[in-house]
Amino acid sequence: MADPHPPTSTSLCCCRKPLPVPGRPGADAARARRPHPGSARCPLVDVASASNFQSFQLNHFHLDLRLNFTLKEMTGWLVLDLVPIQPGIDTLVLDTHPSLLIHSIDCKMPGSTQLDRPVSLTYRVDPFTDYGSSLNISLPGVVVQRAKGFQITLRFTTTDGPATWWLDAPLTCGQSQPLVFTLGHSVSNRSFFPCFDTPAVKSTYSATVRVPEGVMVLMSATRSSYSKPDRVFHFSMQYPVPAYLVALVAGELKHVDVGPRSRVWAEPCLLSCALNKLGGSVERWLAVAEDLFGPYPWGRYDIVFLPPSFPIVAMENPCLTFIISSILESRDFLLIDVIHEISHGWFGNAVTNATWEDMWLSEGLATYAQRRITTLAYGEAFTCLETRFRLDALHRQLRLLGDDSPVSKLQVTFEPGVNPSTLMNLFTYEKGFCFASYLCKLCGDVSRFDAFLRAYISQFKFSSVVAEDLIELFLDFFPALKEEGVAHREGLEFDRWLGGLGAPLYEPDLSAGAVLTRPVHQLCDLWAAPAPAPDALAALDLSTWTSFQTVLFLDHMLDRCPLPHEVMEGLSGAYSRLLASQSAEVQIRWLQMIVRSNYPPEIPAVRSFLHKHTSRMYTVPLYEDLVAGVMKCIAMETYSQTQGRLHPNLRRSLQQIIFQSPNPAPSPPPNPSPFPFPPSNPGHSPHLPHSYPSPPLPPSQPAPSPLLASNPRPSSPHPPLEPNTSSFSPPPPPPQSNPSLPTPQTNRSTSSTPSPPQTNPSLPTPQTNSSTSSTPSPPQSNPSLPTPQTNSSTSPTPSPPLPPPPASTTAALILWKVDVSA
Numbered sequence: 001m002a003d004p005h006p007p008t009s010t011s012l013c014c015c016r017k018p019l020p021v022p023g024r025p026g027a028d029a030a031r032a033r034r035p036h037p038g039s040a041r042c043p044l045v046d047v048a049s050a051s052n053f054q055s056f057q058l059n060h061f062h063l064d065l066r067l068n069f070t071l072k073e074m075t076g077w078l079v080l081d082l083v084p085i086q087p088g089i090d091t092l093v094l095d096t097h098p099s100l101l102i103h104s105i106d107c108k109m110p111g112s113t114q115l116d117r118p119v120s121l122t123y124r125v126d127p128f129t130d131y132g133s134s135l136n137i138s139l140p141g142v143v144v145q146r147a148k149g150f151q152i153t154l155r156f157t158t159t160d161g162p163a164t165w166w167l168d169a170p171l172t173c174g175q176s177q178p179l180v181f182t183l184g185h186s187v188s189n190r191s192f193f194p195c196f197d198t199p200a201v202k203s204t205y206s207a208t209v210r211v212p213e214g215v216m217v218l219m220s221a222t223r224s225s226y227s228k229p230d231r232v233f234h235f236s237m238q239y240p241v242p243a244y245l246v247a248l249v250a251g252e253l254k255h256v257d258v259g260p261r262s263r264v265w266a267e268p269c270l271l272s273c274a275l276n277k278l279g280g281s282v283e284r285w286l287a288v289a290e291d292l293f294g295p296y297p298w299g300r301y302d303i304v305f306l307p308p309s310f311p312i313v314a315m316e317n318p319c320l321t322f323i324i325s326s327i328l329e330s331r332d333f334l335l336i337d338v339i340h341e342i343s344h345g346w347f348g349n350a351v352t353n354a355t356w357e358d359m360w361l362s363e364g365l366a367t368y369a370q371r372r373i374t375t376l377a378y379g380e381a382f383t384c385l386e387t388r389f390r391l392d393a394l395h396r397q398l399r400l401l402g403d404d405s406p407v408s409k410l411q412v413t414f415e416p417g418v419n420p421s422t423l424m425n426l427f428t429y430e431k432g433f434c435f436a437s438y439l440c441k442l443c444g445d446v447s448r449f450d451a452f453l454r455a456y457i458s459q460f461k462f463s464s465v466v467a468e469d470l471i472e473l474f475l476d477f478f479p480a481l482k483e484e485g486v487a488h489r490e491g492l493e494f495d496r497w498l499g500g501l502g503a504p505l506y507e508p509d510l511s512a513g514a515v516l517t518r519p520v521h522q523l524c525d526l527w528a529a530p531a532p533a534p535d536a537l538a539a540l541d542l543s544t545w546t547s548f549q550t551v552l553f554l555d556h557m558l559d560r561c562p563l564p565h566e567v568m569e570g571l572s573g574a575y576s577r578l579l580a581s582q583s584a585e586v587q588i589r590w591l592q593m594i595v596r597s598n599y600p601p602e603i604p605a606v607r608s609f610l611h612k613h614t615s616r617m618y619t620v621p622l623y624e625d626l627v628a629g630v631m632k633c634i635a636m637e638t639y640s641q642t643q644g645r646l647h648p649n650l651r652r653s654l655q656q657i658i659f660q661s662p663n664p665a666p667s668p669p670p671n672p673s674p675f676p677f678p679p680s681n682p683g684h685s686p687h688l689p690h691s692y693p694s695p696p697l698p699p700s701q702p703a704p705s706p707l708l709a710s711n712p713r714p715s716s717p718h719p720p721l722e723p724n725t726s727s728f729s730p731p732p733p734p735p736q737s738n739p740s741l742p743t744p745q746t747n748r749s750t751s752s753t754p755s756p757p758q759t760n761p762s763l764p765t766p767q768t769n770s771s772t773s774s775t776p777s778p779p780q781s782n783p784s785l786p787t788p789q790t791n792s793s794t795s796p797t798p799s800p801p802l803p804p805p806p807a808s809t810t811a812a813l814i815l816w817k818v819d820v821s822a
Helices: 027-032 139-144 268-278 279-291 323-330 331-343 360-378 378-403 428-444 445-461 466-478 480-485 492-498 511-528 536-538 547-559 566-579 584-596 598-611 616-628 631-647 648-659
Strands: 056-068 073-084 091-098 100-108 123-129 132-138 150-158 164-167 178-181 201-210 215-218 223-227 232-241 247-252 254-259 263-264 302-306 320-324 351-353 463-467
Touching: 100 566, 123 263, 201 215, 201 247, 201 463, 215 232, 215 351, 247 616, 254 279, 263 268, 263 279, 263 566, 268 323, 268 331, 279 331, 279 360, 279 445, 302 323, 320 323, 320 331, 323 331, 331 360, 331 547, 351 445, 351 511, 360 378, 360 428, 360 445, 360 466, 378 428, 378 547, 428 445, 445 466, 445 566, 463 466, 466 480, 511 536, 511 547, 511 566, 547 584, 547 616, 566 584, 566 598, 584 616, 598 631, 616 648, 631 648
Parallel strands: 056 201, 263 302, 302 320, 351 463
Antiparallel strands: 056 073, 073 150, 091 132, 100 150, 123 132, 164 178, 178 247, 201 232, 215 247, 223 232, 254 263
């Protein structure tokens, strides 16, 4: 498409002719899911979606929600503004989840004399996968025959599903008020609201959220407003987004402006620290990104820091980045993480992968963009150091898995039933980055590739694409390269990049980082000697290093674990106190060295760390190492003392690790890889070792065994909410009643299966450029909605318990996202 879709229309992916991938396993099936040249619409099949999204155009949807912190429920309705695009389709199929209770479904056709009032529809819920169900809605004949726009209204209750995380007050930073947030990536939002849960479908949306007094609500929207008398928040997203980027957070949140279009949100006790660490940097990073890739597409860029129990590092929700507050301990990691999420504003959010098989289009290009920004902002040496640290982890993973591992593909073909989150791995980020770097090298000049990326964003903004769209535009943008046949150079063929196994075919020159990496290698060599010379050690002062230098050193030492007692004694004497004062990313590597080397004098530090940190990405690796070695009793004791401060999902994961694990065994071969692996699946992939936190589970669900490689963001003073121009008209709110909601009855009996259960001394201190402004808290309202009576029933069948994951082989956090949706 030459021009982006207007904000009020649907953006489906504009796919083009695929490149042949001879000999690639699953190539025929993948090719069958690609569209034909010149297709007006995308006929892609998304095996992760049960919906028939190809049959309908979604113009807009509206959510009306009431939050009940006592019952941990969101109750309300959803209005879908739809137009049939295929004749004769008499059923609308949406993605949903067993934890989402459907109460009733109505249909209305605005402007029609036959269907001018809502008509109740029949529906049924069928099993789909362990991460969702299919909601089949029978449509009236007039809708099928006229093929004109119509509205579907669904009343529902969102309970404790994979997308919704309710934090009791003790799990928050301030420990005074509860908090709730949603996390939709990649297929979890079907448990938040019924939807076309596929990145191929984008639409605008609006929302109304009713909350108790004292609760602030934020959503990933371009406009927001607050009605104080009604205690209601209104939101509007004026640009098309996929379902997984719809996000909500509500709790005791305050803000400070850090730029003309950005502000930081956090609990009051965190706000000054967040402001200190970011200051005016956000606007600076946005300006650098705009110079590279064109105007920022979303208007607002706000950040909300979430409590330490937030399960991942960060999530790039448009206009509102979610990020874990623990990252504030390290300025290096903080700036990299925020810049990465800023990069998603162009790569991933504005232009989105149409299927999860091309997830690298989001993460790989965002990683490339992130490194272009840091190079301009902080120099090439710093960027090369961060890249070296992560590429080393990639090669470490390959040594463990082997070059023929199916998870090492850039463009993965996965089978129905496989959770796309389990395919989000280090290759998605780093192999995707290397391919982008190779394309840049072909251009001969980085500024020419910058120009291409601007054209890519301009061409496909607010739409969804596949890898072939990017490649075809690249070859059209550089016709001389196309004539040279660069797509078919022996050993570097584009189809081999996409479908080949093993290491990247090309890696960028990182020699500019040698000034920072050379001391790391020198220190590692010193500790490999029988008796390191004190003078030589003193010359390599760890206290002057950046966080990335320190974690690179610890990663290399982890490769050598278990270390002899005398070596651990020397390391402890030299660095223990210094490392204890640094960030969680640094500490966890040191603590894993302690556990894997069975060094008792430092075990109190392990206990202390697990008492402080409540995020799965910091706790699960340590517990897995404790259980895998000879320290299972320490794991059991520490868990017993801290379980009351852990999120229920994390508690279930740790119970699985500690109490259902096999007998203690020697620690597995070291591998500081960041992502988990799913269990073996006959005919799909060999069994791969689990190497990072197992996914959190919805309540009362058994933990899944680990599937392929798994890894893995307005505010009330925004511009006032403008009247919505779409044709939807939400129904009036139902009368209030007892907040207890019985299980709804439907008119077709179904059986659905629920989901199983350091600051860097080389960087300038940011200057703050804004003043604090507080937003008044809304008053109390009745948090309940009545129980709609319907005429169907579902009877979930719990899955049997699955075996626990093997011991961890990871050093610590590398990726932004891990699988938290299973």
